[in-house]
Amino acid sequence: MxxxxxxxxxxxxxxxxxxxxxxxxxxxxxxxxxxxxxxxxxxxxxxxxxxxxxxxxxxxxxxxxxxxxxxxxxxxxxxxxxxxxxxxxxxxxxxxxxxxxxxxxxGSAYSQAVAEYSLGLAIDLARGISHQDGAMRAGSEKYVSESNTDAVLLHRASVGILGYGNLGRSLHRLLQPFHNTVRIYDPWLPAAVIEDTGGIASSLEETLSSSQFVYVFATATADSTHLLDGPALDLLPQGARLILVSRAAVVDYDALLERLTAGRFLAAIDVWPVEPVPEDSPFRTLENTVLSPHRAGGIxxxxxxxxxxxxxxxxxxxxxxxxxxxxxxxxxxxxxxxxxxxx
CATH class of the missing domain: 3.40.50.720 (NAD(P)-binding Rossmann-like Domain)
Known part of the structure; x- marks a missing residue:
């Protein structure tokens, strides 16, 4: 009124x-x-x-x-x-x-919620939590070491962060107990700003190729559209974990789908180029992907x-x-x- x-x-x-x-x-x-x-x-x-x-x-x-x-x-x-x-x-x-x-x-109001969710997605990708939950519900679970053949530790893993604004910095703080080596790519920041927080200022190529876990927080601009295209995604190590919780425009989803289908790496995806995601989207069939309906920050x-x-x-x-x-x-x-x- x-x-x-x-x-x-x-x-x-x-x-x-x-x-x-x-x-x-x-x-x-x-x-x-x-x-x-x-x-x-x-x-x-x-x-x-x-x-x-x-x-x-x-x-x-x-x-x-x-x-x-x-x-x-x-x-x-x-x-x-x-x-x-x-x-x-x-x-x-x-x-x-x-x-x-x-x-x-x-924007800063969402940073803690998104950071915590991103950490949860990374741990899920590392240990297959939601995948094994689905397997048990379907009656196809495997027990003890049989269910951990591709499990890894986040502890002391090499981590890459793309974009070091509110979200990247909040996530970096949450990673402190894991004692990671953290490479950060952000072309809008001098290296000294990144290094003062304990990160390693790196190029996009070095961040992608050297990181077992990569968090994508880059904002959408004309320059960053499809920043992660096919050649960039090919830099990720085999079996890497990619966590997408920021802008969908930063990623070429066709190239992403192709590499996930081939089993190149695992991904957790919270943002999509079309929302709601179509019911017949091939992403829904991927077993190496954790799917999330754009809910990281909206609490x-x-x-x-x-x-x-x-x-x-x-x-x-x-x-x-x-x-x-x-x-x-x-x-x-x-x-x-x-x-x-x-x-």
Missing amino acids: MTTPSTKPVVLLRPAPQKRDRIFTPAALSALNDVFTVIDLDDASNDEVFDKYLPDAFAIIGQPDLDAERLSRANRLKALINVEGNFFPNVDYAAAFAQGVRVLGC TQAFESIGDMVVDDLTLMARGLAPVRLQAAAPELVGRYRNKPVT
């Missing part, structure tokens, strides 16, 4: 494709309304009300279409907050930055932390202070992303 404007700063709440009640607990929404006049557009399907209040908006929670002309009408706008997790190409980011608008994202605790982060940072900004919990988009990078909404 929309509120009546008052002397409090105006916040336009239009979180689609996210849902208001998924990211804001009742307490967080109450706290937001205590400080701001919230124009709640969670259920609004047209732009009339949004455009009416846009000139008075202090902040926009969500990422509606904002070209330069529309932004020029937002004279009081201080923050544009993406609460879905992906920066979409429907905003003139250059115009926003030129107006002094902070572009903020909630209640992660969603609700987004609302808390928004309330904390907007409250700080209303006091004339800088936001500290949400992640500020870099003007040099945000326009490069080629992300799609997660439905």
Whole structure:
């Protein structure tokens, strides 16, 4: 329900494709309304009300279409907050930055959930947990050492991480007890940043060819589309474990399917070029693959932390202070992303 404007700063709440009640607990929404006049557009399907209040908006929670002309009408706008997790190409980011608008994202809210899930997938690939569960349900299980012929330890294994943002760093911290050798490929970071965390800054080729476990966290850009094509996948050692939990566009899935079918390596896949995955997808028949329906980060605790982060940072900004919990988009990078909404 929309509120009546008052002397409090105006916040336009239009979180689609996210849902208001998924990211804001009742307490967080109450706290937001205590400080701001919230124009709640969670259920609004047209732009009339949004455009009416846009000139008075202090902040926009969500990422509606904002070209330069529309932004020029937002004279009081201080923050544009993406609460879905992906920066979409429907905003003139250059115009926003030129107006002094902070572009903020909630990606870090998902990092712990995705990191823990990624670790779980790696252990599953190492020990065949879900595969043997299926075998027992089908009455075809093997016992003790017979069921462990291709099992390996994650402990002291060589690990590769592609992309060292929120997800890569969170996963790296979880790997500390396993005493891995960790090679990291991230062309957006100097080697010193990676080495200060105990990783080894490496090329893509070295990371792939030297790692028994490879985690893919690279973001989708024009440059990274099909980063893992056939020749790149061929660099993986025989029997390697590949964990895909970030952007599907980074991988050539036809090439991936061909190599998995040939038994070159094992994979756990949580992101797909088409979702839902078609019922007749050949990936569903692979025994060396753990299948996951894009669920690594989408848990209640992660969603609700987004609302808390928004309330904390907007409250700080209303006091004339800088936001500290949400992640500020870099003007040099945000326009490069080629992300799609997660439905």
